[in-house]
Amino acid sequence: MKAVINFEEGKGKVALQEVPIPKIGPKDILLKVQAVGVCGSDLHMYHNIQGFAVNRPVILGHEFSGIIAEVGEDITLFRQGDKVVSETPAYVCETCVYCRTGQYQLCPDRRGFGVLENGAMAQYVKTREAIVHKIPEGVSFEKAALTEPTCVAYNAVAYHSRIRPGDDVVVIGPGPIGLMCVQMAKLFSPGRLTIVGLNKDASRLEVAKQFGVDEVIIADEQDVVQEVLKNGDGFGPDLVLDAVGVSATLKQSIEMIRPAGQITKVGWGPNPVGFSLDPLIQKAVTFQGSFSHNYPMWEKVLHMMEKGEIDPLPMAKIFTIDDWKRAFDEMDSLLHAKSIILPNK
Structure with a gap:
């Protein structure tokens, strides 16, 4: 074969x-x-x-x-x-x-x-x-x-994250996992859904728009944290879903997240962090990793595909x-x- x-x-x-x-x-x-x-x-x-x-x-x-x-x-x-x-x-x-x-x-x-x-x-x-x-x-x-990358997003958004209708949600990274995190978050009726990418992500950011984001931030043209903090009450989003495997995006996540907010890290890479995590403590932020998936998640995602809720x-x-x-x-x-x-x- x-x-x-x-x-x-x-x-x-x-x-x-x-x-x-x-x-x-x-x-x-x-x-x-x-x-x-x-x-x-x-x-x-x-x-x-x-x-x-x-x-x-x-x-x-x-x-x-x-x-x-x-x-x-x-x-x-x-x-x-x-x-x-x-x-x-x-x-x-x-x-x-x-x-x-x-x-x-x-x-x-x-x-x-x-x-x-x-x-x-x-x-x-x-x-x-x-x-x-x-x-x-x-x-x-x-x-x-x-189904597999969709289940990764399901695990991150629907299982590990505490997300409520009206929440301000930011997704960093328009790769397959980030895009499916957008689709999954959209099911929870967020008040604002933002995606962060780069100029080179142009075609993938167009898909993010198709999936229902309210705002696109281009990280190599705009100050990501500053742009995010312009929204709502200025304290930052309720949830950041970091789907990029580099340390710079985690630093941005920590800087932008509101006090008592959540960061769910899905993307991962081999390099060390290289900066202080003290702001997580100072802001009382919930920070969690999300990895892979299990049998019940697959059954749920396949049913959602059957109903047309996820594509x-x-x-x-x-x-x-x-x-x-x-x-x-x-x-x-x-x-x-x-x-x-x-x-x-």
Whole structure:
């Protein structure tokens, strides 16, 4: 089968190669992949700038949907031909306190698709029953493949953040996660919804407008904190959703947030902070990280997609697997927010 493989450490060490179709065990499911999203982490591995361990060589891709091609003999909930989408943890221990309490995304032994285990940027992928969900009627494979980044946004906005109708909300970063945070926040009827980006984000900021933001701030032209503080009573927003993996945006978040407000950090990177966090204490700010997602969130997001309440597709462009490099490069150059690869087209 064809697969996009990060074959060794180093910049640009990614290629389309022929590899065997995975063999499955009694508890495994083999998916014929219909759509797989390109994540920012895939691009980081492409450039070898990721801030996490990678088990190379590895097939990339962890945002995927498909048709079940084969099931192991112990599988009871699914059968060949089912249209499904899979979560991202290829392996968890199932015995630690986090696995036992449904927070398996925090399992210390978690191994994700496309990083520590072979992923879905291929014609077939092996997954496991516990993390597979049926795709609702009317939800396309392409849309279902973006359940994962949508769940990241759901976890950040609807689960970790305390957001109420009328709140002043700022989203920093118009990447796929930031854009889906916009869509998710919009469901809570914020009083004002602002997105912060750069000039080079022009096309992605247009998508943010389509998703319903009230204001766009261009960080390389405007003083972000000053512009945000012009709104409302001047004390700052109730909630900042930071979807950028650099320290500068966290500093801006701390400077702009109102006393007793909230900062939810979704974007992350390897570099140290490099500034004092004392203002968090002085302002009595709630500061939390939000990572990944779990089974109930996937079920909720898929239902929201079915009802038309959430739609990530306007931010995406579709490519065949033979055109994977253009899919990477166009997303990397910010021509669009998200690339989707169709491995079997």
